Amino acid sequence: MSKTTIPYKIYLSECEMPKQWYNVRADMKHKPAPLLNPGTLQPMTAEELSGVFCTELVKQELDDTTPYIDIPEEIIKFYKMYRPSPLVRAYCLEERLKTPAKIYYKFEGNNTSGSHKLNSAIAQAYYAKQQGLKGVTTETGAGQWGTALSMACSYFDLDCKVYMVKVSYEQKPFRREVMRTYGAVVTPSPSETTEVGRRILAEHPGTTGSLGCAISEAVEAAVSAEGYRYVLGSVLNQVLLHQSVIGLETKAALDKYGIVPDMIIGCAGGGSNLGGLISPFMGEKLRGERDYQFIAVEPASCPSFTRGKFAYDFCDTGKVCPLAKMYTLGSGFIPSANHAGGLRYHGMSSTLSQLYADGLMEARTAEQTSVFEAAEQFARVEGILPAPESSHAIRVAIDEALKCKETGEEKTIVFGLTGTGYFDMVAYEKYNNGEMSDYIPTDEDLQPGFDSLPKL
Amino acid sequence: MSKTTIPYKIYLSECEMPKQWYNVRADMKHKPAPLLNPGTLQPMTAEELSGVFCTELVKQELDDTTPYIDIPEEIIKFYKMYRPSPLVRAYCLEERLKTPAKIYYKFEGNNTSGSHKLNSAIAQAYYAKQQGLKGVTTETGAGQWGTALSMACSYFDLDCKVYMVKVSYEQKPFRREVMRTYGAVVTPSPSETTEVGRRILAEHPGTTGSLGCAISEAVEAAVSAEGYRYVLGSVLNQVLLHQSVIGLETKAALDKYGIVPDMIIGCAGGGSNLGGLISPFMGEKLRGERDYQFIAVEPASCPSFTRGKFAYDFCDTGKVCPLAKMYTLGSGFIPSANHAGGLRYHGMSSTLSQLYADGLMEARTAEQTSVFEAAEQFARVEGILPAPESSHAIRVAIDEALKCKETGEEKTIVFGLTGTGYFDMVAYEKYNNGEMSDYIPTDEDLQPGFDSLPKL
Numbered sequence: 001m002s003k004t005t006i007p008y009k010i011y012l013s014e015c016e017m018p019k020q021w022y023n024v025r026a027d028m029k030h031k032p033a034p035l036l037n038p039g040t041l042q043p044m045t046a047e048e049l050s051g052v053f054c055t056e057l058v059k060q061e062l063d064d065t066t067p068y069i070d071i072p073e074e075i076i077k078f079y080k081m082y083r084p085s086p087l088v089r090a091y092c093l094e095e096r097l098k099t100p101a102k103i104y105y106k107f108e109g110n111n112t113s114g115s116h117k118l119n120s121a122i123a124q125a126y127y128a129k130q131q132g133l134k135g136v137t138t139e140t141g142a143g144q145w146g147t148a149l150s151m152a153c154s155y156f157d158l159d160c161k162v163y164m165v166k167v168s169y170e171q172k173p174f175r176r177e178v179m180r181t182y183g184a185v186v187t188p189s190p191s192e193t194t195e196v197g198r199r200i201l202a203e204h205p206g207t208t209g210s211l212g213c214a215i216s217e218a219v220e221a222a223v224s225a226e227g228y229r230y231v232l233g234s235v236l237n238q239v240l241l242h243q244s245v246i247g248l249e250t251k252a253a254l255d256k257y258g259i260v261p262d263m264i265i266g267c268a269g270g271g272s273n274l275g276g277l278i279s280p281f282m283g284e285k286l287r288g289e290r291d292y293q294f295i296a297v298e299p300a301s302c303p304s305f306t307r308g309k310f311a312y313d314f315c316d317t318g319k320v321c322p323l324a325k326m327y328t329l330g331s332g333f334i335p336s337a338n339h340a341g342g343l344r345y346h347g348m349s350s351t352l353s354q355l356y357a358d359g360l361m362e363a364r365t366a367e368q369t370s371v372f373e374a375a376e377q378f379a380r381v382e383g384i385l386p387a388p389e390s391s392h393a394i395r396v397a398i399d400e401a402l403k404c405k406e407t408g409e410e411k412t413i414v415f416g417l418t419g420t421g422y423f424d425m426v427a428y429e430k431y432n433n434g435e436m437s438d439y440i441p442t443d444e445d446l447q448p449g450f451d452s453l454p455k456l
Numbered sequence: 457m458s459k460t461t462i463p464y465k466i467y468l469s470e471c472e473m474p475k476q477w478y479n480v481r482a483d484m485k486h487k488p489a490p491l492l493n494p495g496t497l498q499p500m501t502a503e504e505l506s507g508v509f510c511t512e513l514v515k516q517e518l519d520d521t522t523p524y525i526d527i528p529e530e531i532i533k534f535y536k537m538y539r540p541s542p543l544v545r546a547y548c549l550e551e552r553l554k555t556p557a558k559i560y561y562k563f564e565g566n567n568t569s570g571s572h573k574l575n576s577a578i579a580q581a582y583y584a585k586q587q588g589l590k591g592v593t594t595e596t597g598a599g600q601w602g603t604a605l606s607m608a609c610s611y612f613d614l615d616c617k618v619y620m621v622k623v624s625y626e627q628k629p630f631r632r633e634v635m636r637t638y639g640a641v642v643t644p645s646p647s648e649t650t651e652v653g654r655r656i657l658a659e660h661p662g663t664t665g666s667l668g669c670a671i672s673e674a675v676e677a678a679v680s681a682e683g684y685r686y687v688l689g690s691v692l693n694q695v696l697l698h699q700s701v702i703g704l705e706t707k708a709a710l711d712k713y714g715i716v717p718d719m720i721i722g723c724a725g726g727g728s729n730l731g732g733l734i735s736p737f738m739g740e741k742l743r744g745e746r747d748y749q750f751i752a753v754e755p756a757s758c759p760s761f762t763r764g765k766f767a768y769d770f771c772d773t774g775k776v777c778p779l780a781k782m783y784t785l786g787s788g789f790i791p792s793a794n795h796a797g798g799l800r801y802h803g804m805s806s807t808l809s810q811l812y813a814d815g816l817m818e819a820r821t822a823e824q825t826s827v828f829e830a831a832e833q834f835a836r837v838e839g840i841l842p843a844p845e846s847s848h849a850i851r852v853a854i855d856e857a858l859k860c861k862e863t864g865e866e867k868t869i870v871f872g873l874t875g876t877g878y879f880d881m882v883a884y885e886k887y888n889n890g891e892m893s894d895y896i897p898t899d900e901d902l903q904p905g906f907d908s909l910p911k912l
Contacts, residue, residue: 151836173885379568
């Protein structure tokens with residue numbers, strides 16, 4: 001199909017939007033390892049999990065055989081407010097790079113939460129409402145997930161308590177106000193409001209916090225209050241399931257124009273975007289229908305895929321959560337304070353970890369100055385100010401497009417542009433002022449995290 | 457046509473995008489009064505104007521007879537990166553309001569500048585580039601225009617010098633960083649870098665600045681440097697021409713589904729969005745083809761349409777610019793520091809002023825707490841955090857929808873949602889904390905501004 005017939009932005013019509021989520025685990029030969037009860041070290045049962053999560057979400061968490069799960073009507077209705085998201089052909093970027101590669105990005109930032117997180121937030125809030133709960137608790141790092149959940153809870157009139165990693169709380173005061181505008185209560189973590197928070201503050205006075213620590217607080221806040229459950233924006237199987245809407249839309253848009261990607265690139269923190277984006281394509285690969293190259297990109301300063309261990313670990317710092325088998329830097333790992341690019345979680349989705357262990361996908365790291373360089377280059381030609389997280393994917397997409405320029409290959413590259421950087425201007429300012437530096441942890445730097453791994 | 461057949465978001469396809477701008481002046485019986493030379497008080501000639509503006513833009517500024525003007529290919533290409541913008545059916549808002557009214561909004565915030573301003577910025581940068589200029593200078597208030605122009609200049613490799621109203625510069629440091637990310641040089645106004653800035657600082661030490669003052673500085677910076685011209689984001693005829701793309705897309709989207717609006721509502725600062733949105737509909741009204749109700753909404757604290765005088769006035773505080781005939785509060789008017797909602801300009805587009813004087817449109821004021829109340833209500837159900845400016849239109853759209861609820865009328869309401877509020881969280885915080893107050897100037901408060909009007 002000739003260049004001119006492919007528009008800058010491919011939008012699906014409403015009737016082309018997915019009606020079902022796709023559960024990639026159903027097609028995996030090696031299923032992701034189950035969550036373990038931290039007390040008994042036995043696989044968590046549905047009953048045990050339902051003290052923490054909504055019942056329907058527990059069902060989704062444990063279901064590794066059903067390939068397609070209906071999206072409830074109420075959620076489809078909400079999706080229609082900000083979806084389908086555009087699949088954009090990066091004509092201007094291609095032109096600047098003078099590359100024969102064809103670059104597409106699935107842009108998930110055109111909603112107030114500024115990222116893809118809303119796709120799962122609305123689903124989790126919906127099931128909480130269905131179950132007659134009063135509210136939910138959660139953690140947030142950069143604030144995208146907390147904002148998304150606040151929006152979703154406000155839509156369904158649910159209480160929303162957000163524990164926000166302290167460093168982000170301080171660097172991103174405006175994020176807090178967006179959440180408050182949607183009615184959420186936001187607490188910097190670690191805080192004095194929970195037992196685990198008080199313990200962590202006593203052990204590490206002056207800590208800037210971590211996602212793992214905020215998770216512990218949010219879980220405690222949920223289980224110690226009547227009518228509350230905990231919700232999580234990444235890592236979990238249920239989240240990847242909801243996020244499959246990204247990949248399903250991407251695939252439908254590509255299919256519409258007969259485009260077959262050679263490689264699909266996504267940034268990876270806990271894996272929610274990457275897992276969602278690649279799911280249906282990975283399904284084809286798992287079923288032997290078609291091969292694709294999948295590339296996860298993570299920060300050099302938080303390299304769970306590339307330098308972590310594939311082991312059972314706690315999902316949180318306070319060790320109150322179930323254990324998950326995943327690529328991990330250890331629940332005690334806290335990224336360098338110098339790190340400004342998000343994707344700070346110590347572990348990685350069990351599903352993606354299994355796929356990576358099975359050699360079905362690759363992973364690369366990127367250093368933050370080169371990530372912001374790519375962000376700026378992209379912003380100037382494509383007109384979107386990307387989130388630092390998303391810019392990890394941009395970095396590798398540009399690198400791959402430049403390789404094509406050398407080899408002359410006309411590869412089709414698809415990457416996930418997960419969100420916008422409007423609330424990351426402190427980091428951009430640092431970059432603009434030439435004050436940003438890189439940090440690659442030494443093996444010794446990583447050792448304390450590995451020492452925190454449970455001995456099973 | 458039944459409700460179910462109209463999607464939440466109506467997107468035009470690329471081939472349905474406008475290829476020409478519409479010049480509403482061509483259909484006006486009473487043409488807007490010409491700009492006057494501040495020295496001679498005679499209409500500005502093309503030659504005189506071309507010292508300040510690009511030659512092609514001067515032509516557009518003065519042309520009040522050509523109804524359609526081709527959009528250059530390069531601009532259409534840029535438009536395709538972020539346009540067409542969606543026309544959204546506010547199903548969720550309608551449901552919450554329990555109104556029989558049908559509410560649509562044209563959402564111009566899905567681009568990094570966060571507003572419709574990019575539509576004219578890219579056009580003005582294009583013509584500057586065509587003319588072989590080195591760069592352009594401008595002023596910005598809330599920062600939307602400055603951001604838009606920075607993006608446009610970066611795309612065409614033009615220098616961009618932005619004078620930013622000091623109060624916004626201080627309240628919105630992140631805006632400055634977005635502009636810097638796009639390579640612009642941003643100076644808080646009034647500044648010591650221009651003669652007029654120094655004079656204003658001497659006369660009003662401690663002033664928080666005004667758009668009128670920043671304009672003076674930007675004009676001086678342009679005319680005193682080789683290869684620079686001044687560009688403006690609102691008020692001018694050329695800007696309304698470029699912004700007609702909003703109205704043309706809106707009309708095409710409505711026509712596609714056979715929808716005829718009863719009323720069209722837009723916020724009004726200098727008039728760029730409102731003028732652009734209503735242009736093609738106003739054209740129909742002017743040609744006697746169809747009648748619509750047009751409503752301009754302005755802040756109660758900066759009421760140029762509703763309480764200003766229709767007179768020749770300076771466009772800037774420093775009185776270096778041509779005089780325009782418009783509804784004005786006087787170039788000496790500076791809104792109360794308490795005012796957080798944007799739309800701070802003392803005057804109003806000459807074109808809109810003439811249409812208002814001829815009774816072809818209405819104007820209303822809104823107080824800022826009620827504007828933020830509408831903003832929050834909208835954000836919670838429609839999922840978009842609106843700019844305070846845009847929220848003036850939301851306020852009146854909600855008011856009108858509630859009237860329909862009382863009368864049972866099924867009116868079709870279209871309003872312009874000009875942008876997003878991500879950089880307005882200081883104001884939202886004030887509102888969230890219950891610290892926002894209203895301010896309606898007394899006649900005495902307005903008198904100094906009127907005293908600054910030139911005696912012709």
